[in-house]
Amino acid sequence: MHNGNLQKIYTVSELNADIKTLVEENFPFVWVCGEISNFRRPASGHSYFTLKDDAAQINAVMFRGQQRQLKFEPEDGMSITGMGRISVYEPRGTYQIILEYLEPAGIGALQIAFEKLKARLAEKGYFDQAHKKPLPAIPRKIAVITSPTGSVIYDILKILHRRFPNVHIQIIPVKVQGSDAQAEIVAGLQLINSRAEADVAILARGGGSLEDLQAFNSESVATAIFLSQIPIVSAIGHETDFTIADFVADLRAPTPSAAAELVVANKIELERRIADLASMLKSNFYNYIDKLRFELQTFFLKLIDPRKRIQDLRLRLDDLAARLNRIVISDLHIRKDRLFWWNDRLAANTPSILSQKINDKLEQKVTNLLKTYVIYINAKRAVLRETSARLNALSPIAILERGYSITRTIPAARVVRDPETVALDQDLEVMVAKGALICRVKGKSTHGKKNL
Numbered sequence: 001m002h003n004g005n006l007q008k009i010y011t012v013s014e015l016n017a018d019i020k021t022l023v024e025e026n027f028p029f030v031w032v033c034g035e036i037s038n039f040r041r042p043a044s045g046h047s048y049f050t051l052k053d054d055a056a057q058i059n060a061v062m063f064r065g066q067q068r069q070l071k072f073e074p075e076d077g078m079s080i081t082g083m084g085r086i087s088v089y090e091p092r093g094t095y096q097i098i099l100e101y102l103e104p105a106g107i108g109a110l111q112i113a114f115e116k117l118k119a120r121l122a123e124k125g126y127f128d129q130a131h132k133k134p135l136p137a138i139p140r141k142i143a144v145i146t147s148p149t150g151s152v153i154y155d156i157l158k159i160l161h162r163r164f165p166n167v168h169i170q171i172i173p174v175k176v177q178g179s180d181a182q183a184e185i186v187a188g189l190q191l192i193n194s195r196a197e198a199d200v201a202i203l204a205r206g207g208g209s210l211e212d213l214q215a216f217n218s219e220s221v222a223t224a225i226f227l228s229q230i231p232i233v234s235a236i237g238h239e240t241d242f243t244i245a246d247f248v249a250d251l252r253a254p255t256p257s258a259a260a261e262l263v264v265a266n267k268i269e270l271e272r273r274i275a276d277l278a279s280m281l282k283s284n285f286y287n288y289i290d291k292l293r294f295e296l297q298t299f300f301l302k303l304i305d306p307r308k309r310i311q312d313l314r315l316r317l318d319d320l321a322a323r324l325n326r327i328v329i330s331d332l333h334i335r336k337d338r339l340f341w342w343n344d345r346l347a348a349n350t351p352s353i354l355s356q357k358i359n360d361k362l363e364q365k366v367t368n369l370l371k372t373y374v375i376y377i378n379a380k381r382a383v384l385r386e387t388s389a390r391l392n393a394l395s396p397i398a399i400l401e402r403g404y405s406i407t408r409t410i411p412a413a414r415v416v417r418d419p420e421t422v423a424l425d426q427d428l429e430v431m432v433a434k435g436a437l438i439c440r441v442k443g444k445s446t447h448g449k450k451n452l
Contacts (some may be wrong), residue, residue: 013090020088023095027086032058032097033105036078047074051082051097059096060084066100079105114217117244121219126226132250133231135263138270139199141168142263143230145188146204148173152235152256156204159260164267170198176205181215189224189232196229200263203245204235204256216243225249235259400433407431410438419444 010018034051041047045064050057060082062074074080084099121127142160146152148171160167172191174184185203192198203225205216215221216236225232225248234249235256246252253259392398396406407416408429416422422441430437 012093016088016090016093019093019095020090023086023088029083029085029100030097031081031083033079033081034058036074036080037076039074039076049074049076051080059094060099061096062099062102066102070102072104074102081105114244117217117219117222118247121222121244121248126222127247131226135231135233135251136199137265139167139264141170141198143170143172143192143198143201144204145172145174145185145192145201146256147176150176150206152204152206155257156202156260159257160264163261164264167264175215177208177212177215182218182220185215186220186224189221189228192230193228198230200231200233201228202233202235202253202256202259202263203249204259205237206256207238207241213237213241213243216245218244221245222248233259233263397433400431405430405432419446 032051034053034057037050037052037057039047039049045067047062047067049060051060052058062082062084080102082097082099082103083101084097086095087098088095125131144153144156146156153171157169160169170192172188174188175181176185189201189203192201203216205213213236216234222244225234225245231250232248233251233253234243234246235253235258236243236245239254251262253262400406408414408431409416409422410427410429413429414421416428422428422444424441424443426441428439428441430439
């Protein structure tokens with residue numbers, strides 16, 4: 001049946017292929033949450049299951065390579081959050097999600113919220129290095145904001161006491177997890193800023209899951225840290241744990257113990273350093289005094305009685321005056337001798353005498369030139385005669401005058417050296433001393449063999 005327009009007719013394979021391309025291009029990677037059902041894992045090691053909610057379901061697969069990163073064992077009835085790509089299984093015309101990442105439900109939402117808050121605060125400039133405050137070299141008072149019952153406070157106090165026994169420590173007890181933790185941490189930060197007694201503050205807690213660290217991933221805590229006029233050192237969780245508070249804080253310590261070592265120097269090392277500097281300063285001061293004493297003594301020895309100095313200057317003045325007088329007289333004699341010399345030279349080089357000398361030189365040069373010309377002409381004539389004799393001896397004409405001849409082809413004028421190069425009845429030019437002959441070949445012989 002035709003209606004005048006050509007309509008494309010798909011095969012089932014073509015239709016499934018186009019649907020596969022359309023779906024995979026528009027849903028490259030998606031996050032999805034749901035409940036696992038019909039979980040199975042055949043001998044291939046891949047996991048196949050159905051992901052469903054109250055109103056719908058979708059087939060899901062997770063290949064063996066991606067399962068190595070799982071930190072839990074999936075099972076039926078478990079609520080999960082996963083990330084994967086939508087794909088169409090062409091042979092059956094069904095679509096499914098191929099999961100690349102999987103975690104129990106709840107963690108994914110927290111992680112997404114963490115990333116969104118991190119991006120928003122970064123855009124506001126909370127993490128910029130320009131806002132980071134330097135830590136004091138030797139703080140007079142250290143505030144510690146943490147739980148008073150955990151092991152963290154004891155570790156911090158132990159290290160602070162070991163490194164600087166008499167440092168003043170102020171403990172701000174707060175909850176570090178739970179519903180009230182966020183408000184108490186903000187209140188603790190505001191308290192130390194209102195008192196303005198501490199030089200630096202440590203915000204600390206031990207390790208835990210993402211839910212346990214949620215109070216430190218809140219915007220209110222991040223804002224309180226950012227607005228703090230007191231430098232904040234964050235020491236939250238283990239070395240691999242990162243929270244929003246770590247990014248906003250002026251300095252992040254990998255552990256609470258490391259934070260205690262960062263905020264205060266080792267008192268024994270400082271005392272040793274002070275002693276070394278004092279010893280060096282004392283030594284440098286004594287050396288400087290000795291140097292000044294030596295210079296003063298040197299200057300004292302150089303001091304001379306003014307009257308002796310005046311006498312020395314008078315003697316030097318008389319000496320210089322005598323030397324100047326001798327130099328002037330000597331210069332006058334030199335200039336007088338030079339004047340006499342120029343007068344004698346000028347008298348010997350008057351125009352008439354100079355002209356006579358030039359005429360004598362000119363006549364002598366003309367005479368020498370004529371003699372040289374005669375000698376040169378005679379030499380060239382002798383060379384010409386010798387060269388003419390040698391040329392006549394080598395001339396082909398002299399050879400022809402002795403009865404020889406030169407035979408050449410006509411019209412190429414090539415010299416004939418071999419009878420085989422000419423043909424019978426060919427015209428040849430025979431050159432002799434008095435002229436040339438035009439001859440025709442009637443016969444020829446080569447090595448005694450005749451060819452007529």
